[in-house]
Amino acid sequence: MKNVYVERRQRLMDAFSPDSVLLVPSAHHTVRNGDVDQPWRQDSDFWFLTGFDEPDSVLVLRPGHASETYVLFVRPRDKEAETWNGRRAGLEGAVATHGADKAFLIGDFDTELARICEGAQEVAWIFGRDSAFDSQVLRAVRRHRTHPKLRINGPDRLTDLSAALWPLRLLKQPEEIDALRRACEITAEAHHEVMRLCEPGRNESQLQAALEYVFLAGGGERVGYGSIVASAENATILHYTENRMVIPDGALVLVDGGCEVDQHTADVTRTFPATGKFSQPQRAVYDIVLAAELAAIDTCRPGKTFHDVHDVAIRVLTEGMVKLGLLHGEVDTLIKENTFKKYYMHGTSHWLGLDVHDVGGVHDVTSTAAPKESKPLLPGMVLTVEPGLYIPMDDLDAPAPFRGIGVRIEDDVLVTDGEPDVLTRGCVKQPDEVEAMVRAAPRWVKPVVI
Numbered sequence: 001m002k003n004v005y006v007e008r009r010q011r012l013m014d015a016f017s018p019d020s021v022l023l024v025p026s027a028h029h030t031v032r033n034g035d036v037d038q039p040w041r042q043d044s045d046f047w048f049l050t051g052f053d054e055p056d057s058v059l060v061l062r063p064g065h066a067s068e069t070y071v072l073f074v075r076p077r078d079k080e081a082e083t084w085n086g087r088r089a090g091l092e093g094a095v096a097t098h099g100a101d102k103a104f105l106i107g108d109f110d111t112e113l114a115r116i117c118e119g120a121q122e123v124a125w126i127f128g129r130d131s132a133f134d135s136q137v138l139r140a141v142r143r144h145r146t147h148p149k150l151r152i153n154g155p156d157r158l159t160d161l162s163a164a165l166w167p168l169r170l171l172k173q174p175e176e177i178d179a180l181r182r183a184c185e186i187t188a189e190a191h192h193e194v195m196r197l198c199e200p201g202r203n204e205s206q207l208q209a210a211l212e213y214v215f216l217a218g219g220g221e222r223v224g225y226g227s228i229v230a231s232a233e234n235a236t237i238l239h240y241t242e243n244r245m246v247i248p249d250g251a252l253v254l255v256d257g258g259c260e261v262d263q264h265t266a267d268v269t270r271t272f273p274a275t276g277k278f279s280q281p282q283r284a285v286y287d288i289v290l291a292a293e294l295a296a297i298d299t300c301r302p303g304k305t306f307h308d309v310h311d312v313a314i315r316v317l318t319e320g321m322v323k324l325g326l327l328h329g330e331v332d333t334l335i336k337e338n339t340f341k342k343y344y345m346h347g348t349s350h351w352l353g354l355d356v357h358d359v360g361g362v363h364d365v366t367s368t369a370a371p372k373e374s375k376p377l378l379p380g381m382v383l384t385v386e387p388g389l390y391i392p393m394d395d396l397d398a399p400a401p402f403r404g405i406g407v408r409i410e411d412d413v414l415v416t417d418g419e420p421d422v423l424t425r426g427c428v429k430q431p432d433e434v435e436a437m438v439r440a441a442p443r444w445v446k447p448v449v450i
Contacts, residue, residue, distance in 0.1 A: 004175055005051050006099065008168065009061060009070060012049065015164040016124065018064020021116055022161060023125040024049060025133050026057040039222065044354035045126065047263050048169055052098050054089060056106050060116060071116075072100040073109050113140040117154055124159035162359070169353055170360030171380040176353065177414060179262035180382060181423050183220065184412055187258045187266035188427035190214035193444050194229075195428075195437040200249040200274050202447070204229040207255065208243045210445040215259035217444065224265025225356045227257035231274065235406025236390040238346060247274050252282055254406055258356065265356050267384050268424050269410035276438040278431060281401035285389050286431060288320030289407045292387040293429075296348055300377060300385065300413045300420040306362045307374035310348040313387040317344050325399050326391065343391055343398075349383045352412055358382075377415045382423070386410030 016022060027043040042053050050059055052072065060071040077090035094103035104112050117123060117140050125137055141155050172180070193214050194207045208229045215223060230240040231247040235254035247253060251274050258266035271286065273279070278286060296313040318340045321327040326343055327334055334340055351358035360375075367373040377383075388408030391398050409429055414421040428437050 004173075005049060009049050011168055012165055013061055013063035013069075016063050017122065019119070019121040020063055020159075021120045021123045021155070022059075022061040022063075023113075023123065023137060024059040024061075024161070024165075025125075025130060026052070026055055026059075028055050041222065042263070044169075044263065044359075045165060048165075048354060050098065052089070052094070058106065058109055060113075062116065062120075068102045068116075070099065070101045072098065072103045073106045073112070074103055076105050076107075110136060110140065113137070114143050117141050117143070119153050120155045122157040122159055123155045124161040124164070126162050126165075127160045163365075166359035166361070169358065170351060171378065172353060172382055172414070173380075175262075176264060177380075177382070179264040180266065180353070180412065180414075183224070183259055183261040183264055183266040184268070184423040185426060186215060186218040186220050186261065187268050188424055189218060190257065190259065191255060191268055191270050191427050192437055193442060194253075194255050195270070195272050195434065196440045196442045197445055197447065198247065198253055198272070198274050198438060200247055200251070202247050202274075204231055204234075204243040204245050204247060204253075206447065207247075207253070208257075210442075211255065211257050212259075214444055215257075218259070220259030220261055221263070222260050224258040224260045224267065228255065228269075229257075230254045230406065233393040233404040233406070235271065235408075236392050236404065237406075238390070250275060250279065252278075252405060252407065254408055256408065256410065263354050265352070265354075266412055266424065267352055267356050267386075267410060268412065268427055269386055269388075269408045270427060270429060270434070271407045271409060272434045272438050274438070276435050278435065282405060282407075283431060284324060285391070285402060285405050285407050286409075288317060288324070289387055289389055289409050290429060290431075291320070292316035293385055293409045293411065296385045296387060297411065297413055297420055297422060300383065300415055302377055302379060302415065302417065304377050305364075305374035306349065306377065306383070309377075309383070309385060313348040313385070314340055314344070317387055317389065321389070324402060326389075326402065343389050344387065345390070346388070348387050349385055352382045352384055379415055379417050381415045383413055383415070384410055385413055 024046050026046045030038045032038045058073040072094040074094045091103040094100045123141050190211045194211050197210045208227050226241050229243045231253045232251040234240045254271045256269040292313040296309045299309045299312045351360045363372040364375045390406045391402045393404035411424040
């Protein structure tokens, strides 16, 4: 994999002049409570360029330097600390294992960065993400201004690195697509197991446990984001994460969860009947959402734009809401006036990759229109397609049979030169297949009774 990171760093450096210095800090351990840390996960930008999985590190790239093009600042080796908290690469490992041209101790970052910036004309990093790091960089790059008697030739241009780095992450390379495809395969089986385990009377937390068990047992590294297991009217809360309610008889269950493989995450949502059989109102809402999702997926082609996908979903959903009596009026007018947002209030898609809401932006930066036009879809982009309808229980304007129903269906789609490649196609969503999956016996998890 080391050659992958070499290639990524080179592509980034190619966007800058030889007299530039590029900086990317790692993530830090953060406290959850007391002396307990949050689960560790490396910063996505730092991982993308290094594959180095340690905190308190900094990557420095110097496109025009003859001997220190790729520099890492790392923690020192420490036998006692490593006994308690795990091995460290140290200076030697940063060079021998991770290919750095030169490595320094992180404690020397301020001093060495000031030296590195001497003679540079541009320094680039991602602004505003870490105020302490911003201050460190600004102190270093301003030495030639605040100490003019030193006659230091220092940088005059400060550039936000995201403008060059994030487009590289947006267009996925084969190794990234492989990781996403594997994450999607594991995630599909996890959703199937949740369906198989589900029945009225189980707790949402039991389904979450089954979902995340299959993630890890199937080869995933961790959850890509907080899992949502929402039954009955909980499914009308978009980011419901309590996952603690007993599932009522006759309820729909909405599960939104994805695992990570090689730091890349899947993002899948399925909605299914806890009894294994949709009621007529549930099926009516489900069919509309599924039709919108299929139409939006078919739009994920070169020549279309990010917003085209959303527009297609909105039209199908709005037409369906009118047929169900949720909305009244002309479809075009309801869309123009955003009336559909009463029951569909979020976007249809987001980019997917190292982050569940991945970087890349949704507007075409080359557009001169105001507001800027939507970003065109290109082969190598991966996005979610996730339309939904959410009808609150207390919405007296909605026909009574539909109150409390929440449905979302979400797949992960790779844009290709031809047909959209649905990376999550292995996860059932046709109503008859969903019902059959719910009625099947669990394969991996047994219910726990205490």
